[in-house]
Amino acid sequence: MATYDDPRILRAIAHPTRNRVLHELSAAGSLRAADIAKRTGIPANQASFHLRQLAKYGLVEVAPDAGRDKRDRVWKLVDDDITLNPREIVEQPGGEAAYTVFQRSSVAWGHHLVDQAFQLPGEGEDPAKRIVSETSLRLTKDDADQLRRDLNEVVARYRDAGRRSDDDLDLYSVYQLIQPMPDLAGEHDPV
Template sequence: MATYDDPRILRAIAHPTRNRVLHELSAAGSLRAADIAKRTGIPANQASFHLRQLAKYGLVEVAPDAGRDKRDRVWRLVDDDITLNPRQIVEQPGGDAAYTVFQRNSVAWGHHLVDQAFQISADEDNPAKRIVSETSLRLSEDDAVRLQQELNEVVARYREAGRRSDDELDLYSVYQIIQPMPDLAGEDENPA
């Protein structure tokens, strides 16, 4: 697992399209720009551009062993788990602004995921299409860390199984937050 603290990397992955490219590569293991273009609905030249930008910051690399020949360019993540160190990022020049952009985009994406999860659609009869779960636990800090590690192991197992599958599988988002229970949103400070 690589930990990044460069504000430029944070800006690179804050871009919604580049973030989606990272998600596609994480799920698939390795892909061509044309594969990414097909999966994301962007032109292949845009997919290539975003892959080169991510490579510039050491997040993706060409996987020469995965191509059919030397001209076949296949990309993969340098590390499956991208971890950021926000405290070190904001202490660097330009870090505070980069973190603000990243945070704003991440919050917007989180809202989008939750909004989509609660949409009622034609798929509502298929419970596997949207699975929403919220649980409250009493944990020590050590237990919270262990829980996150165990969840990461489960997710990694499913990621590897998806990568090995020959079936055309859907891309699912697994969005995890483990944190102390926050204060109530919009709680009236002066109850009647």
């Protein structure tokens, strides 16, 4: 697991298309720019541009062994687990602004995921494709850390199985939050 503390990396991954490229590479293991273009619906030259931007910040790299020949450029994540150190980032020049951009983008993406999860299934759509679950637990900090590790192991097992599969699989988003229960923040019960 690599921990990043460069504010420029936050700006790079705050871009929605680059963030989606990272998700595609995480799920697949390695892909060509043309594969990413097909999966995301963007032109191949844009996929190549975003891959080069991510490579500039050390997040992705060319996987020479994955190509069919020397001209076949296949990309992979440098590390499967991208961890950010926000405290160190905001203390650097430009860090607070970069963190604000990243935070806005991440919150917007989280809202989008939740909004999509709660959409009524369309005609003929399998309702089991959207699974929403919320659970409240009483935990010690150590228990919460163990829960995070356990969930990450389960997710990694499924990610690795998906990478080994030759089947045409759908891309799913698994969005986890493990945090102390937040206050209601000004919410009031309706009268």
